[in-house]
Amino acid sequence: MNTMEITKVVGGVAGSLLILMLLKMGASSYYIGGKGEGAEPAYTIAVADSAPAEEVEAVPFSEILAAADAGAGARVYNKCAACHAVDPGVVKVGPSLFGVVDRGIGAEEFGYSSTLAELGGDWTPEALNEFLTKPTTYAPGTSMSFGGLKKEKDRANLIAYLSTLQ
Ligand code: HEC
Known part of the structure; x- marks a missing residue:
């Protein structure tokens, strides 16, 4: 593995950790600029569709x-x-x-x-x-x-x- 590849791997792992941390911060920090109607999302986090839809309680x-x-x-x-x-x-x-x-x-x-x-x-x-x-x-x-x-x-x-x- 050369330096470039290592950098990519480390970067990828760090990126995933960052997304996890942001997710953990949770809903409390999700909205800014007031409560209730009209509050805008401070930021949106793009999360990959990791859970397939058919996982809904399907009987094997x-x-x-x-x-x-x-x-x-x-x-x-x-x-x-x-x-x-x-x-x-x-x-x-x-x-x-x-x-x-x-x-x-x-x-x-x-x-x-x-x-x-x-x-x-x-x-x-x-x-x-x-x-x-x-x-x-x-x-x-x-x-x-x-x-x-x-x-x-x-x-x-x-x-x-x-x-x-x-
Ligand atoms: C109109 C005729 C027809 C009907 C009705 C039909 N089949 Fe078939 N079946 C075939 C043919 C022709 C093949 C070969 C398909 C191919 O080579 O693509 C096949 C292949 C198969 C295979 C694959 C067999 C192998 O050796 O890999 C299975 C399993 C199978 N059929 C099950 C069924 C079952 C169960 C039904 C009833 C619910 C059914 N078939 C109804 C014509 C039919």
Whole structure:
């Protein structure tokens, strides 16, 4: 690390500390020039949007999945059955969904779209949950023409059912 880089790092740390200190000074010093209406902010502090909006008390999908009903999921699967078999290696319009939970994405003998072929990773319950919400959002360019399952409960029940296909 050369001197210039060290200067940058030290400067960055000092800058962050300064912002923290200013924040700690808090609301009491935030307004000057009188109380009540018409008081102007003495200064505004630009704070990065560090907290993502969806942090609002979201129930983790794993919890919803733990309470899911595989029997109800088998009925949701009727929406997939025209294109996907549940028996190993059977190709219909799409690849077999036998053992799909935690299987590699695009790992079957199937002519995947380049999107799915290049996605990488595994079909974890979370990944399936996102994909099945709206396939074209999760995997733009996918050849799976399916609008998605709007209800989280349907997705959880379905993924619970898919987990039984082992
Ligand atoms: C109209 C036919 C069709 C329907 C309906 C459909 N799929 Fe698909 N599905 C496909 C095709 C085609 C692919 C391959 C997509 C690609 O390569 O981009 C696919 C891919 C997948 C994959 C990725 C498999 C892998 O090996 O990586 C999963 C998971 C999946 N579908 C689940 C479902 C589920 C669950 C449903 C029902 C809610 C469903 N699909 C409904 C046609 C369909």
